[in-house]
Amino acid sequence: MTVWYKQSVQGDLQPIARKGFGRVARLHEDVGHDTFVKSLRDRDHLAGFFHYDGLAFDIGKDNLVLVNDIREALGPDWDVIEGSTYIHCEYDPEII
Numbered sequence: 001m002t003v004w005y006k007q008s009v010q011g012d013l014q015p016i017a018r019k020g021f022g023r024v025a026r027l028h029e030d031v032g033h034d035t036f037v038k039s040l041r042d043r044d045h046l047a048g049f050f051h052y053d054g055l056a057f058d059i060g061k062d063n064l065v066l067v068n069d070i071r072e073a074l075g076p077d078w079d080v081i082e083g084s085t086y087i088h089c090e091y092d093p094e095i096i
Helices: 015-030 067-074
Strands: 003-005 035-039 056-060 078-082 086-091
Touching: 015 035, 015 056, 015 067, 015 086, 067 078, 067 086
Parallel strands: 003 035
Antiparallel strands: 035 056, 056 086, 078 086
């Protein structure tokens, strides 16, 4: 399957976020669906999101890969937030 990038997408990801993105892309590949990247370090993001640090990405939402499947694949160090047209994935380990 293919990874597609929205035309305005710019930037890169830190190694840990690239690994997480790979897990999400594999979920899409397993169901025979392409992955659509909506945002990396580009555009304006909500305060507190880690896009500008290269630790967050947004992908297009579809009905084949569920948010709970993404949460399970990424694990507890990731925040996964469902928007109306996208899924936000952010590496944010809890430090005690």
